[in-house]
Amino acid sequence: MFLHGFLNSLLEGAGVTLSVALASLAMAMALGLLGAIAKLSKFRFARGLAYLYTTLIRGVPDLVLMLLIFYGGQVAVNEIALRLGHEEYIDINPYVAGVLTIGFIFGAYLTEAFRGAFLAVPPGQREAGLAFGLSGWQIAWRITLPQMFRHALPGLSNNWLVLIKSTAIVSVIGLSDLMTRGQQAAGSTREPFVFYLAVALIYLSFTSVSELIFNWLEKRFSIGVRKGTL
Amino acid sequence: MNLEAIQENLPLYLSGALATFELLVISLLLGLLIAVPLGVLRSLRGSWISRVIWVYTYVFRGTPMLVQLFLIYYGLAQFEAVRESFAWPWLSSAWFCACLSFVLNTGAYTTEIIAGSIRALPAGEIEAAKSLGMSRWVMFRRIVLPSALRRSLPAYSNEAIFMLHGTSLASIVTIMDLTGAARQVNSTYYIPFEAFITAAVFYFLMTLSLVALFHKAEARWLKPLMPR
Numbered sequence A: 001m002f003l004h005g006f007l008n009s010l011l012e013g014a015g016v017t018l019s020v021a022l023a024s025l026a027m028a029m030a031l032g033l034l035g036a037i038a039k040l041s042k043f044r045f046a047r048g049l050a051y052l053y054t055t056l057i058r059g060v061p062d063l064v065l066m067l068l069i070f071y072g073g074q075v076a077v078n079e080i081a082l083r084l085g086h087e088e089y090i091d092i093n094p095y096v097a098g099v100l101t102i103g104f105i106f107g108a109y110l111t112e113a114f115r116g117a118f119l120a121v122p123p124g125q126r127e128a129g130l131a132f133g134l135s136g137w138q139i140a141w142r143i144t145l146p147q148m149f150r151h152a153l154p155g156l157s158n159n160w161l162v163l164i165k166s167t168a169i170v171s172v173i174g175l176s177d178l179m180t181r182g183q184q185a186a187g188s189t190r191e192p193f194v195f196y197l198a199v200a201l202i203y204l205s206f207t208s209v210s211e212l213i214f215n216w217l218e219k220r221f222s223i224g225v226r227k228g229t230l
Numbered sequence B: 001m002n003l004e005a006i007q008e009n010l011p012l013y014l015s016g017a018l019a020t021f022e023l024l025v026i027s028l029l030l031g032l033l034i035a036v037p038l039g040v041l042r043s044l045r046g047s048w049i050s051r052v053i054w055v056y057t058y059v060f061r062g063t064p065m066l067v068q069l070f071l072i073y074y075g076l077a078q079f080e081a082v083r084e085s086f087a088w089p090w091l092s093s094a095w096f097c098a099c100l101s102f103v104l105n106t107g108a109y110t111t112e113i114i115a116g117s118i119r120a121l122p123a124g125e126i127e128a129a130k131s132l133g134m135s136r137w138v139m140f141r142r143i144v145l146p147s148a149l150r151r152s153l154p155a156y157s158n159e160a161i162f163m164l165h166g167t168s169l170a171s172i173v174t175i176m177d178l179t180g181a182a183r184q185v186n187s188t189y190y191i192p193f194e195a196f197i198t199a200a201v202f203y204f205l206m207t208l209s210l211v212a213l214f215h216k217a218e219a220r221w222l223k224p225l226m227p228r
Helices: A007-040 A044-058 A062-083 A094-120 A123-131 A136-173 A178-189 A192-221 B003-008 B010-042 B048-062 B065-078 B094-119 B123-131 B136-173 B178-189 B192-225
Strands: none
Touching (some): A007 A094, A007 A136, A007 A192, A062 A094, A062 A136, A062 B136, A062 B178, A094 A136, A136 A178, A136 B065, B003 B010, B003 B178, B003 B192, B010 B094, B010 B136, B010 B178, B048 B094, B065 B136, B094 B136, B123 B136, B136 B178, B136 B192, B178 B192
């Protein structure tokens, strides 16, 4: 039988991996946007905080951060719960820990990508908005963000590809993702090569499809952009 | 805070840091060694060999390094032929397999970095070399490679930092690197904050040193090339 009937299990795991990756991406984009705004703000405190965030996160391996958040979070949550008079032991959900860690890490990388993208929008655009009497939110929503997104796409696509591969480490904290399913199948069939190869191919299909989607998006968002030809 | 446990285990952390450093140096050096020739061949547009190398870089850049590590360390053991071959003493060692997968992984990324900067070389440099009558070999040795390798420095410094962080995966296959040391301290004393933050500090210092090193290298080799 093909893959000894483990195909369904692998595909379920692939679903978990995809959902962890997408949830982390959503969190990372929110953090990245906040971080970029903080880095470009006039408040020194916000700039300092954002600088600290991006420097510290990018200096430490994701695996170490994940173990810190998973095991450390466990201790912290139970300590707080005990102080609040909660007697039972609370287990941290590995899905939540995984998404929080990966979202937190890639938020730092996206901060840099978004910061560059904001800077790439010509200041005249914002000034034109001001001249028309638009409010700050209207300028951000209608003028700056749509134009900034085009410049952010290459950075976003790179980071997404790294992110989806990074999700493989959530298997270490016990989440039943694609990697874990592959390990289980490899263990029970004693055919590790076959199953890790299958896992690799599924990851490869994710990254390949992602690249196609991003290429399409980049074309879509560059409509109307003049390119100089040599 | 249980800092005594950390202090007591400082030698464990230091030997872990040394293991991390060794893994990093071995992977980067050997990775670069295979990436330079592969990058040159990959930059030859339209040739079949460039396409073969593309398959290698595509597969290794498109899958997680953890999967590559498992495929080599656990996967290869599935085959009787591998277990009875002369390479088995190496292929059954976690150290060798970790190094092998790291080298293949960073080699793939570095190949694309080098090929990219060869392709992006200013046309004038190549034309000047040709007009002086240099052969292809001399041109690569004297003009293309020195220029392309310098221009690869910024991208390569990112790759080196990713690789430093990537070596932490070695702890998953039982190697006692920095992360492995932290995991052991945590499982012995159950002090996750102290254990992992100590490792994080070590990694952070190593990252900073790498960044400083590449800054120096860029100032020495790349800056003179840039327009002023």
